[in-house]
Amino acid sequence: MELNMMEQYILGGFIALVFGLILLYIFLEKSSKCSVKEAPRGASARKSSENVVVGRKDGPPDVVIVGAGVAGSALAYSLAKDGRIVQVIERDLSQPDRIVGELLQPGGYLKLVELGMEECVDGIDSQQVYGYALYKEGRYAKLTYPLQQFSSDVSGRSFHHGRFIQRLREKAASLPNVRMEQGTVTSLIEEKGTVKGVRYKNRDGQDIKSYAPLTIVCDGCFSNLRKNLCIPQVNIVSHFVGMVLNLENGKLPHPNHGHVILANPSPVLFYPVSSTEVRCLVDVPGQKMPSISNGDMAQYLKTKVAPQLPSELHDAFINQIEKGDIRSMPNRSMPASPLPTPGAVLLGDAFNMRHPLTGGGMTVALSDVVVLRDLLRPIEDLGNAAALTKHLESFYTLRKPVASTINTLAGALYKVFCPAPDQASREMREACFDYLSLGGMYSQGPILLLSGLNPRPMSLVAHFFAVAIYGVGRLLLPYPSPNRLLLGVRLLLSAYGIIFPIVKSEGVRQMFFPITIPAYNRGASVVMKSAMFDMMT
Numbered sequence: 155m156e157l158n159m160m161e162q163y164i165l166g167g168f169i170a171l172v173f174g175l176i177l178l179y180i181f182l183e184k185s186s187k188c189s190v191k192e193a194p195r196g197a198s199a200r201k202s203s204e205n206v207v208v209g210r211k212d213g214p215p216d217v218v219i220v221g222a223g224v225a226g227s228a229l230a231y232s233l234a235k236d237g238r239i240v241q242v243i244e245r246d247l248s249q250p251d252r253i254v255g256e257l258l259q260p261g262g263y264l265k266l267v268e269l270g271m272e273e274c275v276d277g278i279d280s281q282q283v284y285g286y287a288l289y290k291e292g293r294y295a296k297l298t299y300p301l302q303q304f305s306s307d308v309s310g311r312s313f314h315h316g317r318f319i320q321r322l323r324e325k326a327a328s329l330p331n332v333r334m335e336q337g338t339v340t341s342l343i344e345e346k347g348t349v350k351g352v353r354y355k356n357r358d359g360q361d362i363k364s365y366a367p368l369t370i371v372c373d374g375c376f377s378n379l380r381k382n383l384c385i386p387q388v389n390i391v392s393h394f395v396g397m398v399l400n401l402e403n404g405k406l407p408h409p410n411h412g413h414v415i416l417a418n419p420s421p422v423l424f425y426p427v428s429s430t431e432v433r434c435l436v437d438v439p440g441q442k443m444p445s446i447s448n449g450d451m452a453q454y455l456k457t458k459v460a461p462q463l464p465s466e467l468h469d470a471f472i473n474q475i476e477k478g479d480i481r482s483m484p485n486r487s488m489p490a491s492p493l494p495t496p497g498a499v500l501l502g503d504a505f506n507m508r509h510p511l512t513g514g515g516m517t518v519a520l521s522d523v524v525v526l527r528d529l530l531r532p533i534e535d536l537g538n539a540a541a542l543t544k545h546l547e548s549f550y551t552l553r554k555p556v557a558s559t560i561n562t563l564a565g566a567l568y569k570v571f572c573p574a575p576d577q578a579s580r581e582m583r584e585a586c587f588d589y590l591s592l593g594g595m596y597s598q599g600p601i602l603l604l605s606g607l608n609p610r611p612m613s614l615v616a617h618f619f620a621v622a623i624y625g626v627g628r629l630l631l632p633y634p635s636p637n638r639l640l641l642g643v644r645l646l647l648s649a650y651g652i653i654f655p656i657v658k659s660e661g662v663r664q665m666f667f668p669i670t671i672p673a674y675n676r677g678a679s680v681v682m683k684s685a686m687f688d689m690m691t
């Protein structure tokens with residue numbers, strides 16, 4: 155009896171909270187529509203990348219960047235364009251062959267435009283992506299990015315990761331003040347708590363030290379340098395098992411769309427990576443997975459996954475399993491917990507990771523590059539490490555709207571799509587699929603969040619609880635029974651249990667009330683000036 159009372163109180167609290175959020179949502183949705191409309195068409199117009207500030211070309215570097223992946227290459231180009239001498243040290247400059255970073259969301263593409271690097275998606279047989287098709291037990295919902303107010307080049311882009319990385323590297327290396335070198339950084343050089351540079355082994359195996367006022371570490375998800383610059387709390391949520399399929403006509407059932415199959419126990423993704431190839435990523439939950447080498451994985455894919463796929467994809471999937479070449483990657487998440495250290499900054503996956511289900515990692519990395527570039531732009535002398543660290547404090551809050559929206563969505567959606575075995579969690583997944591199938595604002599709001607075009611944490615929370623309320627409504631109609639009422643309460647509790655820990659790890663204040671953080675306000679004015687500089691040049 156006591157428990158029932160408690161549940162009632164919790165439900166009452168929830169309903170009050172949700173109504174508040176819905177009101178807030180209506181308000182925010184209106185303003186978000188404005189913001190999307192206001193996003194200038196000009197932002198997508200191809201901006202000349204030749205606005206290069208002519209600075210020194212010789213002498214010691216101003217900045218050392220570790221790693222020339224998505225974040226490192228984009229940052230090297232941006233800082234060099236602003237006149238800095240940049241040394242980039244990359245472990246392997248040959249074309250990477252990985253099953254990561256293949257679908258860039260439209261919001262990420264717009265960040266490339268802001269950096270003047272949008273041509274990096276050209277000449278690599280990249281495919282424009284206009285949204286997603288979400289499949290569940292034979293039904294599907296189509297979620298299209300609302301891109302009407304942008305020019306035709308703005309869309310998601312999918313490609314072979316390695317080809318994209320080589321284009322980013324070439325673009326960075328095309329500037330005379332970028333020195334890109336193959337070498338493996340073994341440690342940071344620290345003196346009295348300040349990072350002074352890096353120690354690395356070059357191509358010939360020589361041990362070399364390189365000094366610079368600022369070291370930016372972008373050494374990716376397996377970073378072994380991050381431990382000095384953040385509190386790493388890496389969690390392996392699941393694995394993606396990847397194959398490239400050659401479909402008969404090269405086209406998915408919904409061409410130029412990502413396909414998400416809500417299979418059991420967890421989702422399967424398909425998206426084009428070239429005009430003839432389709433990437434398939436099967437999520438395998440947990441820290442362990444069936445062995446690929448002894449054939450257990452092939453068996454798992456054939457017997458457990460294949461029967462749940464749409465018929466158009468089934469045969470190509472089976473053929474590819476038989477051909478072999480199955481690869482895997484751990485899906486890690488790690489909240490951003492910086493340890494601000496004079497002389498150094500951490501960026502990209504080394505700093506912050508989320509489940510790759512929503513393909514948000516590159517968008518976060520590129521968005522962070524834009525924020526950092528804007529903050530560094532007015533600083534002529536990077537030599538005062540303590541003052542620079544203070545100045546860069548705002549980076550950690552300014553990045554939050556984009557990063558925390560994408561991170562929270564990825565974590566929450568993965569938990570909804572990969573439900574616990576209890577009925578409430580399964581109901582939440584049903585409700586989510588049906589909610590997205592409603593179309594209109596019910597699908598546009600979430601797809602805007604996922605695309606990185608509307609990075610508003612409050613809108614995300616509002617949609618999440620709207621799904622939960624919708625799920626409860628479905629349970630209570632046409633008439634409520636005590637069992638269904640109880641299930642509704644459990645559904646709400648499960649929704650709360652999904653979203654709350656993620657929001658907590660992102661930081662409630664930074665996520666929802668950044669304006670109350672003094673560093674945020676300081677940084678925001680710097681970023682605004684930088685944006686004006688960009689518009690004028």
Ligand SMILES: Cc1cc2nc3c(=O)[nH]c(=O)nc-3n(C[C@H](O)[C@H](O)[C@H](O)COP(=O)(O)OP(=O)(O)OC[C@H]3O[C@@H](n4cnc5c(N)ncnc54)[C@H](O)[C@@H]3O)c2cc1C
Nearest residue numbers: 221223224225245255256257339374502503510513515516
């Ligand atoms: C399975 C999977 C699928 C994904 N799919 C997508 C997707 O579709 N869309 C999306 O946006 N994101 C996706 N992501 C996330 C995305 O790949 C990352 O967010 C993105 O690559 C991060 O860029 P980065 O520059 O931080 O790291 P990386 O791109 O990994 O670059 C790190 C670089 O550092 C170099 N390096 C490492 N150590 C050293 C060292 N000691 N010295 C010198 N160099 C070093 C590496 O060689 C590498 O070139 C996916 C992730 C996973 C795991």
